[in-house]
Amino acid sequence: MKTINYFILALAVFVLTVSRISTAQNNINAPDFYNLNSDGNQSNVKLSTAPPETLKLSAENKRLMDELESARTSGNITKAEEIQNRLNVLNGSSSVRVQSDPRGHFETVHVQNPPHEPDYIESPIHTLSIFSNAVQTVPPGAPNAGRIWVASSQYNNTGTDTIKFYYSDNNGSSWHYYGLIWMAFDYNCRNDELDIELVYDGTDVWMFGVAGLTDNSDGRDKSMLFRFKTSGGPGYITILNFPGNVAGNNYYNPRLCSDNTNYTIGTYIYVVCSLDSLHNGSHAIKQKFVLLTSIVSAAPLYDYTQANGSSGFYWNNLGTATRIFAYGDIGYYRQNGVNRIMTVFSDAAYGFNSMYLAWSDNYGLTNAGNLIVTETASSVGARICFNGGPNYTSGMVSYVRQTSGTNWDPYALNTTTGGTIAGSWTGAIIDASTNRARTLDVAAIKGANNLFKAAYAQDNPSIPQAFYKAFNGSAWSATPFLVSNFITDTTYAKPRAGYINGGGDDCLTIWSSGPNGVNAYASILCSTTLGIENNQTPVKYSLNQNYPNPFNPATSIRFELPKNTYVKLTVYDMLGRETANLVDRNMNAGSYKIDFDASQLASGIYLYKLEAGEFSDVKKMALIK
Numbered sequence: 001m002k003t004i005n006y007f008i009l010a011l012a013v014f015v016l017t018v019s020r021i022s023t024a025q026n027n028i029n030a031p032d033f034y035n036l037n038s039d040g041n042q043s044n045v046k047l048s049t050a051p052p053e054t055l056k057l058s059a060e061n062k063r064l065m066d067e068l069e070s071a072r073t074s075g076n077i078t079k080a081e082e083i084q085n086r087l088n089v090l091n092g093s094s095s096v097r098v099q100s101d102p103r104g105h106f107e108t109v110h111v112q113n114p115p116h117e118p119d120y121i122e123s124p125i126h127t128l129s130i131f132s133n134a135v136q137t138v139p140p141g142a143p144n145a146g147r148i149w150v151a152s153s154q155y156n157n158t159g160t161d162t163i164k165f166y167y168s169d170n171n172g173s174s175w176h177y178y179g180l181i182w183m184a185f186d187y188n189c190r191n192d193e194l195d196i197e198l199v200y201d202g203t204d205v206w207m208f209g210v211a212g213l214t215d216n217s218d219g220r221d222k223s224m225l226f227r228f229k230t231s232g233g234p235g236y237i238t239i240l241n242f243p244g245n246v247a248g249n250n251y252y253n254p255r256l257c258s259d260n261t262n263y264t265i266g267t268y269i270y271v272v273c274s275l276d277s278l279h280n281g282s283h284a285i286k287q288k289f290v291l292l293t294s295i296v297s298a299a300p301l302y303d304y305t306q307a308n309g310s311s312g313f314y315w316n317n318l319g320t321a322t323r324i325f326a327y328g329d330i331g332y333y334r335q336n337g338v339n340r341i342m343t344v345f346s347d348a349a350y351g352f353n354s355m356y357l358a359w360s361d362n363y364g365l366t367n368a369g370n371l372i373v374t375e376t377a378s379s380v381g382a383r384i385c386f387n388g389g390p391n392y393t394s395g396m397v398s399y400v401r402q403t404s405g406t407n408w409d410p411y412a413l414n415t416t417t418g419g420t421i422a423g424s425w426t427g428a429i430i431d432a433s434t435n436r437a438r439t440l441d442v443a444a445i446k447g448a449n450n451l452f453k454a455a456y457a458q459d460n461p462s463i464p465q466a467f468y469k470a471f472n473g474s475a476w477s478a479t480p481f482l483v484s485n486f487i488t489d490t491t492y493a494k495p496r497a498g499y500i501n502g503g504g505d506d507c508l509t510i511w512s513s514g515p516n517g518v519n520a521y522a523s524i525l526c527s528t529t530l531g532i533e534n535n536q537t538p539v540k541y542s543l544n545q546n547y548p549n550p551f552n553p554a555t556s557i558r559f560e561l562p563k564n565t566y567v568k569l570t571v572y573d574m575l576g577r578e579t580a581n582l583v584d585r586n587m588n589a590g591s592y593k594i595d596f597d598a599s600q601l602a603s604g605i606y607l608y609k610l611e612a613g614e615f616s617d618v619k620k621m622a623l624i625k
Helices: 006-019 059-074 077-090
Strands: 032-035 104-112 123-137 148-154 162-168 176-183 187-200 205-215 220-229 236-239 249-258 269-279 282-293 301-303 316-320 327-335 338-347 352-360 369-373 379-386 395-404 407-415 426-429 437-444 452-459 464-471 509-513 518-523 530-532 554-561 565-573 578-587 590-597 604-612 615-623
Touching (some): 123 162, 148 205, 176 220, 176 236, 205 249, 282 338, 338 379, 352 395, 395 437, 395 452
Parallel strands (some): 327 379
Antiparallel strands (some): 032 369, 205 220, 220 236, 249 269, 269 282, 282 301, 565 578, 604 615
């Protein structure tokens, strides 16, 4: 294999990168390299343009992996659990059942906020002082498909902090307060450390979430995991208890994902967090991993096996002089029958600017490869996400990048092939204005092919406000949408990108007012997807045939309203199941066009129904992929 001296390589990469800054608005193929050293220590990399040899699984490992795949595909949870246990024994690992922490409390409230009919700007969710927001949308085919869920971690100056939950059934126009969780000990939630994942098990929709907190009794940072069934039922809360969890260890920035896009029954949950540990008088920075199986049982199974042993999932940095913040995240996709989890690790605060990727093809038991996506500029906020679904290998790594001096830009690396091969990530600045970007969040539309949404805070021109863009499979939209009408928080509850099933809106952003994270708002109703066609008032109600038809994957639907009224435009499959809620709000008289994106749906005949006042009409459309 060809190896390269690190210092010569770094100089060459610097020259290459500087030479392309002037074309920053164009897509950039970053020079990528592999690490041949197995320990994953950033300070001791052995760079190569050829990948390291893949660890060969034993015949017994392969046989058990095949059996596990068969059990999971057929929905045989008991069999899958038994095979997973045999795999663990074979590889020297184990799972433990973890009951809900008795200090945990979960309460449902169910209060509906009054409807708010804004322009595209904002719909209020709550008026609280908060640390973080997170947002997810119930997928097509599940109960309450299209319901948008928001979680917010709330500051409490008279007791412990709480995490509160809200949902909207009308694309964000109004919100219901659902309930809250808290733990009965003295702690504070950490800034911008909240992540949620919705899982449909074939019957019910469950919310899983992780949150970072500081335990005030010992001053340590810890990671909480919670779960509840969205149709009602008891909550589940625990503190992740990694082996070696002792004084001096801080577990922060937890992130999670699932393989629910491929497995309805028997979904697995994957979690990573950053670890700062005192090591021989200095700090060791690592990425820790945990696998959850039997996820909806009273006591889920937790497997804390680390693919790189004591060094964590893979990448780490041993011997830093002071504590630094390491960003990280985890994503999932399936390729040619292989379930792959991939992490990103970034600690630019210590001088390692590149994006450090690693992956496992056997649920985190062993490392299957690594890749360094070279980046010479400083960066913050590294995240990774994939669309998931059958053989969709499109993903994004996103971060805020220091292009030059005080010019920081929202930046994303896109892959359509899974991102394990050098040269398979293409970089692009999302918004190339000279205004300074502060934060960035990119969301993958689940089950779609290379479709993403981005929300970011950027100075406009001197105070930060929230913006939104969409990635259509080949490029980011040309014009950013300004989606906040006053200063936006960039320290606590940073803007979060969401989406509406079917593409009925292209600016769903959850954000808070700055500078200290007060209130939460949903930005909705962008004019690119729902707009008045002309200023003339129609004389009657009408629903036109969509165009084009047949279509793949997007089409437009036009309708006319002779007077102001409440409007619903809904898409159904031929069994009468709702697959997309495109409009659900009061609208003024006028002629409208809405763009419908069916990337998440299978080929077939669908119905779309317009309900406006006493008027109702239904038409057919054909999706052919």
